[in-house]
Amino acid sequence: MEKLKLMLVDDEKRYLQTTAKLMEKKGIEVVTAQSGEQALDLLRTREVHVVILDIKMPGMDGFRTLRAIKTLYPPVEVILLTGHATMDSAIDGLQSGAFDYVIKPADIDEIVNKAYEAFQKRRRLEEKIRGLTSGSGRHGLDE
Amino acid sequence: MMDKKNMSEDTRTRRIKRNILTYMIVIPLIPLFLAVGISFYYFTTALENSSTQSLKRIVGDHRDMIESFLMERKSDLEMVTRLYDFESINRNQIIDDVFEILKNKSGAFIDLGLFDSRGLHVKYSGQYQLTGKLYKEEFWFREVMEKGRYISDVFLGYRNVPHFIIAVKKGAGADAWVLRATIDTLFFDRMVSGVRIGRSGEAYILNKKGIAQTGRRSGGVNVMEKDPEFSAFPSSGSTIHTFLKSDPQGLKFLYATTWLKDQEWLLVVRQEKKDAFRFFYYALYASLIIMVLGIAIVVGMSFFMTEKLFTRIEQLGREKKDLGNQLIRASQLAEVGEMAAGFAHEINNPLQIIKSEHALIASIFEDLYENKKIDPEDQEILELQDSLSQIELQVSRCSDITRAILKFGRKNEAREQLLYPGEQIPEIIKMIEQRASVEGIAVFQNIPVDLPGFMGDASQFQQVMLNLFNNAIDAIMEQHPDTGGRLEIQARSKDDNWIEIRVTDNGTGIQPEHIAKVFSPFFTTKPVGKGTGLGLSVCYGIIENFGGTMDVTSRVNEGTIFIITLPKADMEKQAP
Numbered sequence: 001m002e003k004l005k006l007m008l009v010d011d012e013k014r015y016l017q018t019t020a021k022l023m024e025k026k027g028i029e030v031v032t033a034q035s036g037e038q039a040l041d042l043l044r045t046r047e048v049h050v051v052i053l054d055i056k057m058p059g060m061d062g063f064r065t066l067r068a069i070k071t072l073y074p075p076v077e078v079i080l081l082t083g084h085a086t087m088d089s090a091i092d093g094l095q096s097g098a099f100d101y102v103i104k105p106a107d108i109d110e111i112v113n114k115a116y117e118a119f120q121k122r123r124r125l126e127e128k129i130r131g132l133t134s135g136s137g138r139h140g141l142d143e
Numbered sequence: 144m145m146d147k148k149n150m151s152e153d154t155r156t157r158r159i160k161r162n163i164l165t166y167m168i169v170i171p172l173i174p175l176f177l178a179v180g181i182s183f184y185y186f187t188t189a190l191e192n193s194s195t196q197s198l199k200r201i202v203g204d205h206r207d208m209i210e211s212f213l214m215e216r217k218s219d220l221e222m223v224t225r226l227y228d229f230e231s232i233n234r235n236q237i238i239d240d241v242f243e244i245l246k247n248k249s250g251a252f253i254d255l256g257l258f259d260s261r262g263l264h265v266k267y268s269g270q271y272q273l274t275g276k277l278y279k280e281e282f283w284f285r286e287v288m289e290k291g292r293y294i295s296d297v298f299l300g301y302r303n304v305p306h307f308i309i310a311v312k313k314g315a316g317a318d319a320w321v322l323r324a325t326i327d328t329l330f331f332d333r334m335v336s337g338v339r340i341g342r343s344g345e346a347y348i349l350n351k352k353g354i355a356q357t358g359r360r361s362g363g364v365n366v367m368e369k370d371p372e373f374s375a376f377p378s379s380g381s382t383i384h385t386f387l388k389s390d391p392q393g394l395k396f397l398y399a400t401t402w403l404k405d406q407e408w409l410l411v412v413r414q415e416k417k418d419a420f421r422f423f424y425y426a427l428y429a430s431l432i433i434m435v436l437g438i439a440i441v442v443g444m445s446f447f448m449t450e451k452l453f454t455r456i457e458q459l460g461r462e463k464k465d466l467g468n469q470l471i472r473a474s475q476l477a478e479v480g481e482m483a484a485g486f487a488h489e490i491n492n493p494l495q496i497i498k499s500e501h502a503l504i505a506s507i508f509e510d511l512y513e514n515k516k517i518d519p520e521d522q523e524i525l526e527l528q529d530s531l532s533q534i535e536l537q538v539s540r541c542s543d544i545t546r547a548i549l550k551f552g553r554k555n556e557a558r559e560q561l562l563y564p565g566e567q568i569p570e571i572i573k574m575i576e577q578r579a580s581v582e583g584i585a586v587f588q589n590i591p592v593d594l595p596g597f598m599g600d601a602s603q604f605q606q607v608m609l610n611l612f613n614n615a616i617d618a619i620m621e622q623h624p625d626t627g628g629r630l631e632i633q634a635r636s637k638d639d640n641w642i643e644i645r646v647t648d649n650g651t652g653i654q655p656e657h658i659a660k661v662f663s664p665f666f667t668t669k670p671v672g673k674g675t676g677l678g679l680s681v682c683y684g685i686i687e688n689f690g691g692t693m694d695v696t697s698r699v700n701e702g703t704i705f706i707i708t709l710p711k712a713d714m715e716k717q718a719p
Binding site for chain 2 (some may be wrong): 012014015018019021022025056081083103104105106107108
């Protein structure tokens with residue numbers, strides 16, 4: 001089974017370090033970014049399946065980052081990390097294409113589970129796309 | 144300070160109340176007094192005049208009647224003296240014939256006598272034996288011989304019975320003769336006293352010396368007796384006098400007097416004042432009754448109106464105060480809620496890190512066990528483990544608090560739908576029935592199934608009700624640890640627009656100083672760690688969000704009532 005490649009985006013450095021360690025222990029490949037800008041930058045070069053994105057960040061906030069990711073890298077799934085004040089926006093986030101949201105403070109397992117769900121969705125989507133393209137290929141051969 | 148302010152407010156209210164009451168009583172009473180007083184004055188003046196006038200008229204008429212009676216009787220005798228000369232009337236039987244004729248003319252005549260110029264009673268017709276008696280020295284005889292005619296006062300004379308006489312003379316010198324008739328005093332009495340005025344009116348005649356010439360209906364002074372009041376009567380003059388006077392018995396009378404018979408007799412007509420002025424008294428009583436009734440009505444109405452007015456004013460004042468309190472409470476809650484939410488949000492980030500760190504430590508421990516680097520039975524390791532699990536527990540406690548706070552601030556998430564108390568509440572009660580029965584608490588519910596619905600979020604409503612039920616059960620258990628607990632849930636249609644839900648317990652109750660704070664966030668009387676102090680404030684926020692209100696009344700050691708008022712959903716939304 002393909003290894004889940006996860007990106008953590010949060011302005012708290014210590015959180016990134018610890019969570020990354022924990023996730024790597026669980027066999028997840030983790031990339032961390034301390035801002036939206038850095039995340040987008042990293043996405044250009046690194047393959048990432050799922051992004052865990054904090055909404056409240058200085059500079060480019062979670063939403064703008066989410067919209068940018070969804071525009072530039074549509075297959076990348078995004079899970080939002082939210083506090084209370086951004087609850088309504090969490091729903092907006094879902095409408096803007098986020099896979100799900102997690103309310104802080106969240107268990108690491110909760111985040112990981114959601115991440116796997118998102119990963120699976122992405123894989124199903126990829127398989128579907130592959131099936132379609134190969135189907136059309138066969139179709140092409142028949143012709 | 145507060146008490147002092149309340150007190151001065153109280154005295155001010157009382158003063159205003161007194162002033163209003165005074166004005167309301169005094170102002171309508173002024174026209175009432177004026178109207179009744181003026182009409183009473185004019186009415187009674189008119190009555191008095193008319194009573195006096197009618198008495199005057201009566202006495203005048205009566206005088207004329209008596210005068211004409213006396214004149215007629217005198218004319219009767221004068222006619223006889225013109226028809227007969229002494230010779231012809233002195234013949235046998237003639238005097239009797241003449242007397243018969245006179246008697247036929249007037250029943251007042253009792254006898255008739257003929258006298259010669261020497262005063263000898265020559266002929267007599269009547270029931271006494273007076274013939275042959277000599278009257279030369281009698282006062283009346285001398286008077287008639289001198290003046291030609293004479294009407295006497297009442298006197299006893301030879302016969303010793305009260306009577307008066309009318310005498311006329313014919314001729315002159317030694318040829319002169321006199322015809323004398325006696326008038327029946329009974330007949331005269333009846334005529335004089337025959338006048339009847341009201342209940343007590345009477346008429347009588349006194350002579351110049353105050354001797355009664357006739358009897359009177361009331362008795363008192365008999366014929367020939369002196370009237371003790373005479374000296375007080377006007378002495379002469381032909382006019383009619385009216386006056387008020389007390390008689391010797393002390394009764395007040397209205398008198399009317401006039402002189403007659405050439406100022407020799409005084410006709411008196413009198414009537415008891417009470418009787419004469421009885422309409423005056425009726426008017427007085429009527430006025431008094433109107434006055435008393437008027438005053439009673441004015442005073443009564445004033446009290447009633449003032450009381451009503453002030454009840455309304457007080458109610459408005461109370462409502463205003465309540466509304467003010469509610470507004471203050473609502474804005475305070477909103478502020479506190481906002482602050483708390485911001486605070487919770489900021490706390491969440493460090494909590495998140497602590498949680499991650501904890502997870503990391505736990506995972507490292509696991510690795511150490513697996514690699515057998517540490518002994519899981521080691522005492523110090525166990526203590527570390529224990530401490531670690533405490534961290535997890537306390538972090539989750541913190542996160543419970545922050546989540547509750549966030550829920551409190553999170554209002555727009557509610558999914559509004561039509562909820563029927565008759566469906567929702569019994570379902571929620573089922574959830575706590577088990578706990579209640581274990582604790583020995585009797586649960587009563589009175590929730591009509593046909594109550595109209597309200598708009599709200601089902602799970603939020605459930606949260607509110609569960610919170611109230613659980614609070615109630617906690618309070619009951621403290622007050623009645625074994626049995627005797629009562630939890631009562633009632634719902635009713637309060638009026639056209641509102642549904643009211645009451646949750647009543649017989650628990651410990653809330654201290655009066657705490658009542659104002661029960662809906663404030665973080666207020667709790669429970670021991671540390673047992674409650675966040677957010678439950679009721681969240682409930683309050685939810686109910687407010689439904690457009691309703693939440694209120695509480697409580698008595699220490701008796702119990703608490705939470706009252707939720709919710710607006711009924713619009714008619715078109717209600718199920719048919």
